[in-house]
Amino acid sequence: MTLPLPIVGETNPKLRAAGAYLQHAATEAVTNFPNAFPPQRTEVPQPMDANDRKQIMGFFTDTTLCIGCKACEVACKQWNQLPADGNNFTGHSYDNTGHVSATTWRHVAFKEKMAEETQDGVSTSRWLMMSDVCKHCESAPCQHACPTGAIIYNQFGDVYVQNDICNGCGYCVVACPFGVIGRADTPHDDGHAHKCTLCMDRQEDGLTPACAKSCPTASIQFGPIDDLRAAARQREKDLHGRGNDKAYLYGCDSVGDYGPLNAFFVLEDHPNEYNLPVNPPQPFKGQTKRYLAGLAVGAALTAVGALLFGDTKRGGRRG
Amino acid sequence: MAEDRKDFQSDAPWASAMSHRPDPNRVGSLQMPAQKIVFDRPPAIPPNPAVSTAAIVPAKGNAKASDPDLPREKEPAYYDVPMLKKPLWKWEIATYFFLGGMSTGAHLLGRAAARFGDGGDVTKMAAYLSFLSILPGPPLLIHDLGDPKRFHHMLRVWKPSSPMNLGTWAIMAYSGAATSEVVRQYLNDREAHLKPRERNALNKLVNNGTLLLVQDAVGAPMALLVASYTGVLLSTTSNPLWSKNPWLGPLFTASAISSGAEGIMLLLDAKRKGSPADPASHRVLRTVDTLAHGVELACMAGFSTYAGEKAHTLHEGKMKGWHRASLAGIIGSEVAKYAPLPRMLKKPQRVLSNLLGLFGGFALRWSMVMGGIEAAKDPRTTRLVSDPAHTPSA
Ligand code: SF4
Numbered sequence: 001m002t003l004p005l006p007i008v009g010e011t012n013p014k015l016r017a018a019g020a021y022l023q024h025a026a027t028e029a030v031t032n033f034p035n036a037f038p039p040q041r042t043e044v045p046q047p048m049d050a051n052d053r054k055q056i057m058g059f060f061t062d063t064t065l066c067i068g069c070k071a072c073e074v075a076c077k078q079w080n081q082l083p084a085d086g087n088n089f090t091g092h093s094y095d096n097t098g099h100v101s102a103t104t105w106r107h108v109a110f111k112e113k114m115a116e117e118t119q120d121g122v123s124t125s126r127w128l129m130m131s132d133v134c135k136h137c138e139s140a141p142c143q144h145a146c147p148t149g150a151i152i153y154n155q156f157g158d159v160y161v162q163n164d165i166c167n168g169c170g171y172c173v174v175a176c177p178f179g180v181i182g183r184a185d186t187p188h189d190d191g192h193a194h195k196c197t198l199c200m201d202r203q204e205d206g207l208t209p210a211c212a213k214s215c216p217t218a219s220i221q222f223g224p225i226d227d228l229r230a231a232a233r234q235r236e237k238d239l240h241g242r243g244n245d246k247a248y249l250y251g252c253d254s255v256g257d258y259g260p261l262n263a264f265f266v267l268e269d270h271p272n273e274y275n276l277p278v279n280p281p282q283p284f285k286g287q288t289k290r291y292l293a294g295l296a297v298g299a300a301l302t303a304v305g306a307l308l309f310g311d312t313k314r315g316g317r318r319g
Numbered sequence: 320m321a322e323d324r325k326d327f328q329s330d331a332p333w334a335s336a337m338s339h340r341p342d343p344n345r346v347g348s349l350q351m352p353a354q355k356i357v358f359d360r361p362p363a364i365p366p367n368p369a370v371s372t373a374a375i376v377p378a379k380g381n382a383k384a385s386d387p388d389l390p391r392e393k394e395p396a397y398y399d400v401p402m403l404k405k406p407l408w409k410w411e412i413a414t415y416f417f418l419g420g421m422s423t424g425a426h427l428l429g430r431a432a433a434r435f436g437d438g439g440d441v442t443k444m445a446a447y448l449s450f451l452s453i454l455p456g457p458p459l460l461i462h463d464l465g466d467p468k469r470f471h472h473m474l475r476v477w478k479p480s481s482p483m484n485l486g487t488w489a490i491m492a493y494s495g496a497a498t499s500e501v502v503r504q505y506l507n508d509r510e511a512h513l514k515p516r517e518r519n520a521l522n523k524l525v526n527n528g529t530l531l532l533v534q535d536a537v538g539a540p541m542a543l544l545v546a547s548y549t550g551v552l553l554s555t556t557s558n559p560l561w562s563k564n565p566w567l568g569p570l571f572t573a574s575a576i577s578s579g580a581e582g583i584m585l586l587l588d589a590k591r592k593g594s595p596a597d598p599a600s601h602r603v604l605r606t607v608d609t610l611a612h613g614v615e616l617a618c619m620a621g622f623s624t625y626a627g628e629k630a631h632t633l634h635e636g637k638m639k640g641w642h643r644a645s646l647a648g649i650i651g652s653e654v655a656k657y658a659p660l661p662r663m664l665k666k667p668q669r670v671l672s673n674l675l676g677l678f679g680g681f682a683l684r685w686s687m688v689m690g691g692i693e694a695a696k697d698p699r700t701t702r703l704v705s706d707p708a709h710t711p712s713a
């Protein structure tokens with residue numbers, strides 16, 4: 001069905017295009033009217049039962065095991081049918097992907113640490129390799145930001161973007177302190193925000209997420225989050241026992257204002273070497289105070305205006 | 320074969336050859352029982368304080384991101400790839416921040432004049448100005464979306480913890496008040512053309528005290544909220560320039576009030592042809608404008624102190640000019656306002672002062688919004704935002 005809007009006689013191509021757009025939009029609005037407010041039609045997954053920690057699923061990425069084979073990156077692209085990003089050459093070691101984005105949900109970072117760069121006198125060159133991913137923060141700024149409610153915690157306790165609701169406002173993109181979530185913005189894209197779903201579709205069918213399934217060294221582990229955290233603590237202890245005293249857990253516990261991550265890591269170097277923030281900001285903390293400051297200033301200036309206006313009135317009467 | 324696979328529909332030449340195979344994307348249709356995820360649970364270990372790194376701390380022997388002794392190239396970094404995504408908000412948002420601010424400022428001052436003063440021309444100009452300047456807001460905001468036809472999804476939830484959601488609801492309520500105000504003003508302006516009976520009806524219905532009370536009870540708080548939420552919106556991001564900065568809300572609110580006052584004064588001058596008279600209410604607006612400019616400068620100072628090095632994109636590079644323009648506009652407007660000029664130049668002087676003030680307000684929003692893009696492009700600045708040394712606690 002197409003609505004008969006009077007754009008037939010229009011010769012100016014721009015106005016014609018505008019008319020065609022209006023027609024399209026009106027047609028969509030009429031035909032989809034019952035669907036205009038998605039919650040009435042979309043089945044929203046039940047959020048996790050906060051008391052049942054067994055239900056919360058996460059990733060533990062052990063970078064000391066990563067061999068940089070990129071199986072996870074490829075498996076993720078394939079399973080989630082993500083488009084290619086083009087043939088880029090960054091010159092950054094074996095990493096031509098650069099960063100996670102709307103169309104790359106796993107990204108394998110390669111960092112070459114040359115002998116002369118080490119600071120403790122041990123002259124061994126080494127690689128830092130890490131499979132980066134959405135951290136599925138337990139208190140996720142992107143989820144706090146989302147004004148449409150598109151971003152939710154799903155039944156596995158993971159941060160999930162409902163693609164039928166996102167309207168591409170871009171707030172989550174600036175809210176994420178890890179630079180993970182992105183908006184698909186090329187002309188043939190949908191203009192919505194996208195990121196790792198922690199393979200919610202696979203989890204619903206009882207399968208392991210594609211990246212963890214394909215990882216040949218078990219660098220990516222998947223499971224109930226409390227079990228993962230216990231395993232990670234043990235792993236850190238083992239590594240220290242073997243003399244790798246640089247290894248430490250990143251995101252296993254909360255740091256400052258920022259809650260723990262449900263996809264966390266073992267790292268061997270400064271977080272910035274992996275393009276991770278040292279102490280991610282939790283910008284939604286203290287927003288009430290910031291509101292109050294703004295409102296107070298506005299109210300005070302208006303009140304001064306009101307007082308002075310009142311004076312003019314009285315003055316006018318006297319005079 | 321291909322026919323009995325209802326879920327496998329494709330015209331591709333290879334499709335018929337594949338149809339006997341199970342479709343790997345549809346596990347449910349294979350009636351595969353959901354697997355229980357088996358995870359070998361390691362023996363529980365009490366966290367060892369000596370080992371467990373409770374906080375995310377740099378490993379031993381590593382320098383802090385901001386170690387001043389470390390040369391720039393030696394700082395820990397990932398090939399200088401920016402850590403954060405750059406904001407997708409562009410000219411639409413900066414323009415809306417300015418226009419919306421001016422609208423709310425004018426509305427607040429106009430209603431204050433009506434309630435506590437004589438109302439008159441100030442209230443009249445404020446009504447038209449606040450309505451006309453909020454009008455482009457929604458189209459600008461919708462145009463900025465990635466999927467504009469879904470703009471109404473903002474209103475499917477009530478989620479005041481998200482400043483954008485709260486702001487959308489506040490704009491809805493505020494534009495209702497601004498519209499009611501402009502309709503009332505318009506009808507009152509046409510009073511002379513009305514028959515006595517209609518005039519009576521007008522005074523009963525439109526200038527109804529209860530109605531006005533409701534309008535102000537909704538309009539004034541919502542105007543304050545629309546003026547201040549924009550700053551809070553920027554501060555609730557991880558962008559280096561904006562993140563957690565407590566001065567942004569007051570800064571934008573003060574700028575909203577000053578832009579509103581300047582807009583009203585310009586309209587008053589446009590209406591009063593050539594008259595050098597400076598009525599009392601005009602003086603009030605001047606005073607409020609000066610006070611608001613003072614608060615703005617104080618907030619700018621606070622902003623720069625809080626942001627520290629993270630605000631360097633305002634002081635160098637593309638946004639340097641706009642940032643200076645905003646300061647020059649604010650200070651220049653005050654200088655022009657109080658410069659002792661001969662009487663016949665009073666009107667051009669007022670107009671110049673107000674235009675400078677408005678320009679300063681616009682440049683302020685522009686440099687803040689666009690400065691965020693510049694900040695997120697700069698790899699070092701994106702690292703600083705998460706560095707404890709550069710993030711004062713809230
Ligand atoms: S890492 Fe970013 S995108 Fe992922 S949950 Fe956290 S805030 Fe959201």
Ligand code: SF4
Pocket residue numbers: 145146147148149150151161165166167168169170171172173192193
């Ligand atoms: S872009 Fe989409 S998912 Fe992100 S905050 Fe906006 S509506 Fe929510």
